[in-house]
Amino acid sequence: MAVKELPVVPSARPGTMAAGAAMERIRERRPVFEKQKCNLCRECLFYCPDAALAVDQGEVRVDLRFCKGCGICAVECPVRAITMVPEYAGNRGFIEK
Amino acid sequence: MRLLLNGNEAAAHAARLARVEVLASYPITPAAPVMEKITQFIAEGSMKCNFVRVESDHSAMAAALGAAMAGARSFLITNSQGLAYMSEVLYHTSGLRQPVVMAVVNRALAAPHSRFPEHGDVVAQETCGWVQLFCENNQEVLDSLIQAFRLGEDEGVRLPVMVNYEGYIQSHTRETVDVPEQEAIDNFLPLVRRPVLDVNNPLAVNTVTGPELYMDYKYHQDAALQHAGEVLEEVSGAYARITGRDWGGAVSGYRLEDADIVLVAMGSLVSTARLAVDDLRAAGEKAGLLKIRLFRPFPAAAVRESLQAARAIIALDKNIVYGAGGALARELRAGLYGFPAAPVYSYILGLGGRDVGVEDLAGIYRQVSEQLGSGTAPAPYQWYGL
Structure with missing residues (x-):
């Protein structure tokens, strides 16, 4: 039996938890933005519960390290510029790379 | 020095001799007189300890855990309903491997409401991961509490320790108790600090842990608790050498x-x-x-x-x-x-x-x-x- 070596006190150094692809493992859908429809109203930024959205170089971008795929942005978008796209291939449950 | 002490007073003297730095406490019968005696020691200046007043036993346990994570030697006392209310944080304390010591003045759990002694309160916490010691008289209360700090703080243990004695039968009954000299206890029990909450070395403590690590943490915790049984033999022996009193380890x-x-x-x-x-x-x-x-x-x-x-x-x-x-x-x-x-x-x-x-x-x-x-x-x- 190979027991993992761990810190005695369950803990993590700064940055070691967020740097991984945790959200990629749990996210079922991701937002995709249609630049032609988007009017940069920023409504999606305000509603995003994880502050995963930002306007960068004239367009809305998502930081996929933090997006959990809830789809609130797509619901709130007044011009329907956001589509939620499945992350999983079929129903087998693995992430499509 | 031989004094006529009840179990609660013996526990307070143990805290004084162990140079406890933080006492977080919410009053409960029959444990509260330990708190009263310790605050008397603080007021007299014979003990330098931060007394944290809290609004519940749940908060008392959380405060003691926080103090221990900051590196302080922390102590608390409770029983029955208070111990049951602490239950959630008891598991945090053992899981976070903090050597808090607690005197549990055993009292029956409600309902029906009772003030009287039995072991139902501590037995209900048998799976919480703390070392659990039981005392037969007030001398053993004092001796076991002092040993508890050394046991819990041992490098290979690093776990919290409960020292149990019964309400009234022990807590409110006076017996002759030999109270060791401070110097002898200082030699037996050097202060060990392992601060987890450190501004110069920030950590995310008590992180959400997935199936890939949780079981391994629990394996290490259980192994440390099993190891505590061996360390107790050694600690009891060392204590016997300075006081002449050997309570015989585990049995x-x-x-x-x-x-x-x-x-x-x-x-x-x-x-x-x-x-x-x-x-x-x-x-x-x-x-x-x-x-x-x-x-x-x-x-x-x-x-x-x-x-x-x-x-x-x-x-x-x-x-x-x-x-x-x-x-x-x-x-x-x-x-x-x-x-x-x-x-x-x-x-x-x-x-x-x-x-x-x-x-x-x-x-x-x-x-x-x-x-x-x-x-x-x-x-x-x-x-x-x-």
Whole structure:
């Protein structure tokens, strides 16, 4: 039996938890933005519960390290510029790379 | 220095001698006088300790845990409802491997409401990952609490420790207690600081842990708790060398050599059982006593060794695990299973402060002796003294 070596006190150094692809493992859908429809109203930024959205170089971008795929942005978008796209291939449950 | 102390005062003197730095406490009967005595020591200047007033036992445990994570030696006291209310944070404290020490002044759990002694409160916390020690008299309360800090802070242990003694029978009854000199305890118990909350080395503590790591953390925690049993032997020995008092590590036998029927008990019943054994021996019975000082980790190997020659074992439980029986009887049967061992006769007694005297234990012994003679198999458990 190979027991993992761990810190005695369950803990993590700064940055070691967020740097991984945790959200990629749990996210079922991701937002995709249609630049032609988007009017940069920023409504999606305000509603995003994880502050995963930002306007960068004239367009809305998502930081996929933090997006959990809830789809609130797509619901709130007044011009329907956001589509939620499945992350999983079929129903087998693995992430499509 | 020999003083006339009740169990609560003995506990407060232990905290003073251990140079406890943080006491977080919410008053509860019968544990509250420990808090009163410690605050008196603080007011007199004989103890330098931060007394944190909190609004509940849940918060007391959380404050003690926080103080320990900042590197302070922290202590608390509670019992019954307060211990049950702390339950969630008890698991945090053991899981976060913080050597908090707590005096538990055992009292029955409601309902119906009770102020009186038994072990139901601590038995309800048997899986919380703390070391659990039981004391037979007030001298042992003082000695075990001092040992508890060294045990919990040991590099290979790093776990919280509960020291149990019963309400009123011990907490409010005065006995002669030898209080060691500060210098001797300072040598025995150097302050160990392992701060986790450190501004120069920030950490995310108590992180969400997935299936890939949680079980490994638990493996290490359980191994450390098992190891605490070995370290207790060493700590008891070291303490005996400075004070002359050896409480015998995890278990200790009394007149066990050639004993046919052995009483097994924890807490104040042990001192009662000693007298019962003496009386029975004087009447020509081959009676013996096994004291269980350490309930968690349960010292199964030491129990097997101590009971190998017994013809019958009597488990005395001041607790009832509803629907299952006595906690001690269950441990004894599990620990002896698979080894050639005598039958375990299980008695539930003394709940909610119902008195158990020397003659009661002698009577139980005779009952078992008759059953053994007639070849009657032990019942799963039976209630005594209704």
